[in-house]
Amino acid sequence: MNRNRKTDQLLGVLVKGCAILAGTLLLLVILYLVHESLPLLRTTGAGRLLTDSAWRPTSGQFGLWPMIAGTLTVTAGALLLATPIGLLSALFCRCYAPRPLGKLLRRILELLAGLPSVVYGFWGLVVLVPLIARIRPPGASVLAGILVVAIMVLPTIALLVDAALESVPADYSRGAAALGMTRWGALRGVILPAASSGIFTAVLLATARALGETMAALMVCGNVVRTPESLLDPVRTLTANIALEMAYAMDLHRSSLFATGLLLALIVTGLVALAEVLSPEGIDA
Amino acid sequence: MRNAKQRMPETLALQSNAERRRPPRILPRIHVETRKLTLRYGPHVAFRDITLPIRQGEITAIVGPSGCGKSSFLACLNRLTDLFTDCHVTGSATLVGEELVGTEIDLTSLRRRVGMIFQKPNPFPLTIRRNLELPLREHAVSDRHEVQSRMEEVLRAVGLWDEVHARLDTPALRLSGGQQQRLCIARALVLRPEVLLLDEPCSALDPISSGVVEDLIHRLRETYTLVIVTHNLAQARRIADHVALFWVKDGAGHLAEHSRCRDFFESPKCELTAAYVRGARG
């Protein structure tokens, strides 16, 4: 019996150790990012880092503004495109599609959600960019980035909204139908409000995904450090900047890339925390 | 079936066992006793100040309306309450003088001495053999012959041996509900407990299985001390020696009456009991 109790204690300590390790991993990530970006933050300060528009790492100028602008445009554009289409496809799956078609669409969405970003980037590079280049060369541009990232986050939105709609009790829609409401009436009056927090969570998580997207942005956006003025201008996002320069960055330059990572991590943390607060029982993404 | 038939005359006699076994023996000693036992789930008091002696070798039936804390009371007696979130027990409960509430006792050996049967039959999703082996191994009984003989012994005791000895290695979940419940009783008996707590053991079963299990419980009397929660007053009357009525007052359960079976049904001390017995009859 005593032996059993000892094994139990050992197991308890072991699994709790694992849990603590897993729980502190986030802290560890943030701490490392802070630690590595501290040299730059000390000399330049966070304010200048965010607002300066000169990125000349060789001469010690580390302004992230053009990249921030790039990331924000691409993210905003992608969400503007993906949110309505994602929402409508989810509605299609739940309310309008004949059973097998809805099932097929959901399968396809799951498949799209699992496709590697490098494949999306590659497709954008060999298909979309040449198409856009016909309008105005070189083709690698904000527009290409927006389109590819939109396609990437669309399944995220559609699947999460679909799950949110699924969790609305069937009684609601049946009740609405019993009251003689039209489909649209039922949707607007009953179902969408009931699923609204789920929909909002979906958009927040898609935002996080779009902000952090690296490969697609890296491959189709053109990677020129300049604040974009039109949709057809090339642009460099924060993530692409890290991916491009990390290989050879030293000292303060390296530190600035870690500061970029820290910025991204903090924004995402904020978004996920917001989603957590809004959704009733945690997130299942 | 056979058991059910045997049971018939007893049922018809409508006579409590305590009575039939007259002349009375010397009063059995007290096996489990609670004093001012109170249980809270968070701020909600499930039952309050229950003082109930349970005599050795007798069947004590607990009856009462739903939600008055009967299951919770049983869970105090084998410290299953440790598993419930936010559950606080105060007062005292003793097993042969040994305090159970708030002490650092060895739970493994406590639960070996105090077995429990639940309302819904809950055999493990393993074979019949593994269901009986697992608790034995757990309590360091690993000799092959010992395991085998104990298995046979308890399966015979619950009347399952003839039905299942040829298929001990099939999943326990393929048994019928009544067989599953008897397997659960066998699983508890295989550890040779002193006290058996039964929480509505028949209520998920059809009348025939229910009769078989009731019969079995009746036969276990004297070898074991039994505490049975039941909603079936006729059943309580048939098998119990003592009956305790729990009632809800101010949102918390309390002990309304505790008396010998015959007194409980024929000359209840308290109005509530009389009404309850009458109500259940009518």
Added chain:
Amino acid sequence: MRESRTDRLLELACWCSAFMVLAIAGWILFDVMGHGFRRVDLNFLLGSPIDAGRQGGIAPILVSTVLILGVCMTVAVPIGVGAAVALSEYGSEGRRATRLIRASLDVLAGIPSIVFGLFGNALFCRALGMGFSIASGGLTLACMALPLVIRSTEEGLRSVPVEYRHAAAALGMSRTSTLVHLLLPAATPGLLVGLVLGIGRALAETAALLFTSGYVSRWPTSIFDSGRTLSVHIYDLSMNVPGGDGNSHASALVLVALLIGINLTASLMANVWLRRRIRT
């Protein structure tokens, strides 16, 4: 009347969106598959890259990929299962801590992969001195896969009815043997589904590996060698190697085929598991 017109319009919009999604999916898949199909053969799968990958095959890359996934899962699965057990079985012992850990895992799941790359580079490559290596890459991926493994194991554990736990406790079974004999077997199918999904996620990853496992496309001799995965290979061929598009297409086809295979396996497993649970 107005209402019913809106109704029609909405329905039309839904059909259009759905059609668009299907069209895009078809376009991407056919493009990747169509171009890659002609180039994928045994020589491609079993050969080494020649001329920076423009010619030849992807065998060493497949090996590096498998090694990285292996390192990732060997680390992520035991820790993940342990953590899941602690969260779901011992959760009531420290409810604040449990909530905190869950929240932190949710955030961790949302952190961009490139940030994991930075972290892995700083911790594994530099601080722990592993350099650009398969081990560094695998460990970085393990950090990313951890939330997924934990969540699916927890899901599996949650599917075990509480009655079993009560029955086990009432029989005086220790927590360890309850876990080993009852809970983990019941949770295994969920865990396996999670494992397969985790492999899929790791296989798709590129950004976190760019500067942790490196670019080297030679045959790896140990896990402390640098090695590139299939996804890094696709990136490198299409961005840095002019004329590498052909083999890039072929590699993309292999990657997508692997992922589809993995997804199908996972959903098949989930289905079988579901059916078995309904039957018993």
